[in-house]
Amino acid sequence: MIDWGAFLIVFVSAIIATIIVVGLYSLGLRLLTRAGRVPVVGPAEFTDAITVITEAEAQHAAKRAAKAARKSPLTDAQKNMARFGAYLCFAACGAAVLYGIYLIVPYFHQ
Numbered sequence: 001m002i003d004w005g006a007f008l009i010v011f012v013s014a015i016i017a018t019i020i021v022v023g024l025y026s027l028g029l030r031l032l033t034r035a036g037r038v039p040v041v042g043p044a045e046f047t048d049a050i051t052v053i054t055e056a057e058a059q060h061a062a063k064r065a066a067k068a069a070r071k072s073p074l075t076d077a078q079k080n081m082a083r084f085g086a087y088l089c090f091a092a093c094g095a096a097v098l099y100g101i102y103l104i105v106p107y108f109h110q
Contacts, residue, residue: 017096017100020096021093021096021097024089024090024092024093024096025089025090025093027085027086027089028085028086028087028088028089028090028093029086030086031082031083031085031086031089032082032083032086034072034074034079034082035074035079035080035082035083035086036068036072036074036079037083037086
């Protein structure tokens with residue numbers, strides 16, 4: 001017999017955990033960009049790539065990021081705090097993932 005109450009508890013807690021992890025990651029990216037560290041990835045060659053940006057597109061994105069960093073109204077101390085907050089958000093995401101693995105793998109809590 002299926003315990004629907006327990007199933008509902010697991011479902012709701014999984015949805016809430018997903019919302020929290022995605023929200024923290026999004027906030028971390030937002031703080032990282034406000035700190036002036038735009039996460040730009042250079043072009044890469046893949047055998048079955050769907051989309052690959054060209055070198056010109058990567059240079060254009062880097063130029064836009066540099067222009068946005070020059071226009072930033074934040075002071076250096078505020079940028080450092082934003083960067084620290086971003087890293088804190090990423091660390092919280094990693095901790096949540098590790099805790100989820102801890103809960104799933106029975107070897108860790110015997």
